[in-house]
Amino acid sequence: MKALVLEDVSKLVYKDVPDPIIKPGEVLLKIKACGICSSDIPRIFTTGTYHFPTIPGHEFSGEIIDCAPDVDNSLIGKRAVVFPLVPCGKCPSCAAKEYARCSDYNYFGSRCDGAFAEYISVPVWNIVRFSNKIPYTTAAMCEPASVAKHCADRGKINEGDTVTVVGTGTIGYISALWAKTMGAKKVIIVGRNKSKLEFSKELGLDYTINTSEDNFFESYMKITGGEGSDVVLECVGSNAAIKSSVKFAKKGGRIVLAGNPEGDIKLEKNVYWKILRNELTVMGTWNSSYNSEVNNWNEVITALENHKLDISKLVTHTFRLDEYEKAFKILKDKTEFSVKVMFAE
Numbered sequence: 127m128k129a130l131v132l133e134d135v136s137k138l139v140y141k142d143v144p145d146p147i148i149k150p151g152e153v154l155l156k157i158k159a160c161g162i163c164s165s166d167i168p169r170i171f172t173t174g175t176y177h178f179p180t181i182p183g184h185e186f187s188g189e190i191i192d193c194a195p196d197v198d199n200s201l202i203g204k205r206a207v208v209f210p211l212v213p214c215g216k217c218p219s220c221a222a223k224e225y226a227r228c229s230d231y232n233y234f235g236s237r238c239d240g241a242f243a244e245y246i247s248v249p250v251w252n253i254v255r256f257s258n259k260i261p262y263t264t265a266a267m268c269e270p271a272s273v274a275k276h277c278a279d280r281g282k283i284n285e286g287d288t289v290t291v292v293g294t295g296t297i298g299y300i301s302a303l304w305a306k307t308m309g310a311k312k313v314i315i316v317g318r319n320k321s322k323l324e325f326s327k328e329l330g331l332d333y334t335i336n337t338s339e340d341n342f343f344e345s346y347m348k349i350t351g352g353e354g355s356d357v358v359l360e361c362v363g364s365n366a367a368i369k370s371s372v373k374f375a376k377k378g379g380r381i382v383l384a385g386n387p388e389g390d391i392k393l394e395k396n397v398y399w400k401i402l403r404n405e406l407t408v409m410g411t412w413n414s415s416y417n418s419e420v421n422n423w424n425e426v427i428t429a430l431e432n433h434k435l436d437i438s439k440l441v442t443h444t445f446r447l448d449e450y451e452k453a454f455k456i457l458k459d460k461t462e463f464s465v466k467v468m469f470a471e
Contacts, residue, residue: 129243158262161185183242184235226413272414274300285309293361294322
């Protein structure tokens with residue numbers, strides 16, 4: 127099969143590789159669509175994966191075309207997305223079914239081969255089926271949509287809340303959409319990119335704040351009636367974004383930190399004091415819930431099929447796998463507006 131193989135940092139090669147071997151308990155997926163995550167950029171061009179060579183890609187959908195003898199072959203021909211984390215099943219977190227907190231997990235696209243390829247073999251436990259009501263490209267957004275759902279859930283959004291989302295990336299947009307479906311009275315998107323803030327209105331998000339403007343906090347307080355937000359979802363991971371999040375939260379408010387930092391996070395004393403004096407609740411979030419009791423992936427598929435969540439507009443570019451140079455140029459150069467760039471048939 128053809129695949130994009132990361133042979134070293136910044137050395138991504140489109141080449142022939144052996145077809146996957148279907149192990150017991152696995153299904154073979156023909157990959158129909160795979161998104162490029164923002165985390166793939168440093169993984170490919172700066173830090174590398176956990177070993178070389180590696181096939182990146184963890185946001186994907188496809189068709190089940192074969193399965194191991196111990197797997198129900200009625201799955202063949204079905205559409206599926208894949209929870210990309212393979213837990214160890216032995217640690218205390220796995221015993222509690224908190225698989226995202228697993229101490230010794232595997233992960234498609236970084237710790238083992240992922241979906242920048244024609245085929246992939248995955249455990250049947252990791253698949254979530256979906257109907258032909260959902261295009262493959264939209265279904266491939268299930269991973270970031272599940273991460274965003276987990277983020278919104280951590281914020282314990284109540285009906286009538288004012289929610290601020292800091293960040294205009296994929297996770298930020300979808301977190302804001304979830305907040306709206308969960309009954310938030312006002313959902314405010316905060317960022318510095320004018321085009322991305324304007325795009326949020328196409329998604330049905332009416333309130334935006336541009337932090338590059340001098341009077342942005344004054345504008346923000348007008349929207350919130352001078353109180354701030356009940357919940358702030360921080361989806362950037364920078365010092366400035368976290369500082370703003372603390373500033374945006376109302377007294378007794380809740381802040382969920384979801385952004386992956388590129389470096390050390392340092393808080394000024396006055397920012398830290400605000401956390402203390404306003405008795406803010408600050409919590410982290412990681413990945414998504416995927417178990418028999420809470421399954422964000424099933425929630426995403428249900429919301430997409432029932433038209434309660436529309437994320438199709440977020441896919442702004444699609445390319446064939448052999449057009450990978452064009453795809454990564456858009457993401458790296460940032461000279462062209464994009465949200466989700468994806469490989470698709």
